[in-house]
Amino acid sequence: xxxxxxIGTPQIFALVDVNNFxxxxxxxxxxHLENRPVVVLSNNDGCCVARSSESREIGVKMGAPWFQxxxxxxxxxxxxxxxNYALYGSMSDRVMSILRDYSPNMETYSIDESxxxxxxxxxxxxxxSAMGQSIRYRxxxxxxxxxCVGIGPSKTLAKLANHIAKKQxxxxxxxxxxxxxxxxxxxxxxxxxxxxVWGVGRRIxxxxxxxxxxxxxxxxxxxxxxxxxxxGVVMERTGNELRGISCLALEEVAPPRKQIISSRSxxxxxxxxxxxxxxxxxxxxxxxxxxxRENSVCEAIQVFVQTNPFREQDPQYSKGITIPLPNVxxxxxxxxxxxxxxxxxxxxxxxxxxxxxxxxxxIGPAAVQQLSLLPxxxxxxxxxRLMQVMDKLNGIYGRNTVSLFSxxxxxxxxxxxxxxxxxxxxxxxxxxxxxxx
Numbered sequence: 025x026x027x028x029x030x031i032g033t034p035q036i037f038a039l040v041d042v043n044n045f046x047x048x049x050x051x052x053x054x055x056h057l058e059n060r061p062v063v064v065l066s067n068n069d070g071c072c073v074a075r076s077s078e079s080r081e082i083g084v085k086m087g088a089p090w091f092q093x094x095x096x097x098x099x100x101x102x103x104x105x106x107x108n109y110a111l112y113g114s115m116s117d118r119v120m121s122i123l124r125d126y127s128p129n130m131e132t133y134s135i136d137e138s139x140x141x142x143x144x145x146x147x148x149x150x151x152x153s154a155m156g157q158s159i160r161y162r163x164x165x166x167x168x169x170x171x172c173v174g175i176g177p178s179k180t181l182a183k184l185a186n187h188i189a190k191k192q193x194x195x196x197x198x199x200x201x202x203x204x205x206x207x208x209x210x211x212x213x214x215x216x217x218x219x220x221v222w223g224v225g226r227r228i229x230x231x232x233x234x235x236x237x238x239x240x241x242x243x244x245x246x247x248x249x250x251x252x253x254x255x256g257v258v259m260e261r262t263g264n265e266l267r268g269i270s271c272l273a274l275e276e277v278a279p280p281r282k283q284i285i286s287s288r289s290x291x292x293x294x295x296x297x298x299x300x301x302x303x304x305x306x307x308x309x310x311x312x313x314x315x316x317r318e319n320s321v322c323e324a325i326q327v328f329v330q331t332n333p334f335r336e337q338d339p340q341y342s343k344g345i346t347i348p349l350p351n352v353x354x355x356x357x358x359x360x361x362x363x364x365x366x367x368x369x370x371x372x373x374x375x376x377x378x379x380x381x382x383x384x385x386x387i388g389p390a391a392v393q394q395l396s397l398l399p400x401x402x403x404x405x406x407x408x409r410l411m412q413v414m415d416k417l418n419g420i421y422g423r424n425t426v427s428l429f430s431x432x433x434x435x436x437x438x439x440x441x442x443x444x445x446x447x448x449x450x451x452x453x454x455x456x457x458x459x460x461x
Contacts, residue, residue: 035270036142036152036175036202037182040123040159043170043190045136046074049115050105052168053448053456061102065090068289069106069442106444110423114449118167126159131274139179141274156198175200179272180265183222184240188212202268213241213266223262231255240266281318286311287381293332294377300329301364305428308363308382312356313418315384316411321352323386325359327366332378343370346385350401354390355411358402360428422451 042048046064051057061082064074072079072088082100084093090104097104116135124130129141142152149155156173163171174186181201189199201209218237219229235254237243244266252260261271286307294300304327315322328344345366349358363382417426446454 034143035177036146037177037179037270037274038127038140038142038152038156038159039133039174039179039182039186040119040138040140040163040171041174041186041190042119042136042163043172044074044076045116045169046107046112047076048169049112050108050445052115054445057103061100062105063090063093063102064105064107065443066107068291069104073107104443106442108444108447110447110450111445115167115169118449119163119169119171122163122166123159126155129274139182139274142175151200152203153198153200156200157196160197171197173198175202177202177268178265178270179274180222180262181268184216184220184266187220188216210241213244214239216240218243221262221266223258228255228259281320281387282385283387284311284314284322284384285381286314286383287328287379289379290377295373295375297368297371297373300367300371300377300380303380304363304367304382305360307380308360309356309424309427311382311384312354312359313415315354315387316390316415319390320387321354321390322349322359322384323352323388324348324384325362325366326383326385327363327370328381328383329367329370329377330379331375335376335378338376339374341372341375343372345370351403352386352388353402353407355402355407356414356428359384 047057047062050062050064057076059078060076061078061084062076063072063079063084065071066073069090071090072084072086072093075084075086079102082102083096084102093102096102112135119136120130120132120138123138123140127140127142127145129143131139133139142155145155146152149158152175156175159173160171163169172186172189174182174184174189175198176182176185185199185201188201189195189197192199201212216239218224218232218240219226221240221243224232224243232238232243232255237246243263246263248260248263251263264271288303288307290303294303308325308327324346326344326346328342330342331338331340333340347362347366349362353359367380414426418424448454448456
């Protein structure tokens with residue numbers, strides 16, 4: 025008897041996840057990185073945010089500061105790369121477009137993960153595992169990226185199946201818990217720690233261990249009423265999901281954001297108002313573009329500045345201010361003007377600034393705008409057409425091809441990315457060239 029047949033559920037989910045996504049993107053265009061320890065660093069080349077399996081094996085921890093790994097890096101010849109988010113976003117889009125050919129119902133869960141609903145698709149493939157292998161082959165052939173596929177009668181089980189597919193080579197990258205005999209499922213779950221369950225963090229994991237639940241099998245077999253009384257309704261739902269009772273629906277359309285934040289630490293300390301103004305204008309331009317992409321508008325903006333709290337020898341200052349807009353808008357010009365107005369209010373000379381940022385708040389759908397007898401700023405057909413043209417040109421010719429003058433061009437304050445790979449898929453100048461003999 026399988027998990028799915030035991031409960032009679034019609035739901036079948038697949039989770040497709042790219043292995044070591046950031047590192048794999050880099051390896052697609054630089055085969056010399058294969059089988060070598062590789063790490064990808066955070067903003068300003070600070071900490072390790074992605075590791076190859078070779079790096080994990082020699083002891084590189086996620087989030088480890090790069091400067092602390094110099095000795096280990098020399099010993100094992102670790103390759104450290106600056107994060108190239110434009111490349112990773114482009115490769116993610118390519119993977120997601122492939123996955124949409126396999127199911128009409130898909131939820132993009134993160135930059136490297138997607139859930140697919142397999143309901144009603146059983147007749148297209150000899151088995152769900154065969155479909156999973158087809159996904160792996162096509163993604164690898166068309167993008168060069170390796171993926172694993174987990175299949176289960178709930179999203180939690182699909183996520184767990186993906187973990188098993190990655191960790192146990194005998195599954196050849198695809199694990200189908202939905203059609204697996206119950207005895208085999210029991211054997212697998214009895215040997216996997218409860219902390220591997222989707223949604224079980226460190227704190228809940230410690231509480232479960234204290235209650236005698238150390239494996240996923242034990243969590244699955246715990247009484248729902250006991251889980252609810254001891255840990256709350258969320259853990260009761262997790263237990264049901266592990267039993268194959270689907271409680272989490274596929275979110276095909278991401279819910280609208282309540283706020284949009286754009287912020288970065290500087291590559292070097294900044295002292296002057298003009299340089300701070302450039303950074304604030306740049307971040308606001310990016311946030312406004314995201315706002316329009318989601319067909320939304322905002323009611324107010326917030327801007328903040330901050331010195332480096334770790335430089336105790338420097339005087340410290342941190343301040344933020346919220347600026348209500350005269351009317352809701354997504355027009356870059358109005359939002360940047362409001363942000364620069366706020367920046368001038370909170371800027372203080374004599375400080376070495378490490379970071380600025382902006383936040384859009386009071387976000388709502390662009391279609392719902394109140395009529396007003398007062399003049400509208402950054403709204404109306406003229407504003408909308410101008411922003412559409414600006415976004416289209418930047419989409420065709422590259423980000424910031426068209427930008428506000430206040431965002432500047434030199435940008436000496438930008439974050440450090442000394443080892444960033446070329447924009448292989450986002451910049452015509454960096455497209456790889458093949459030479460035939």
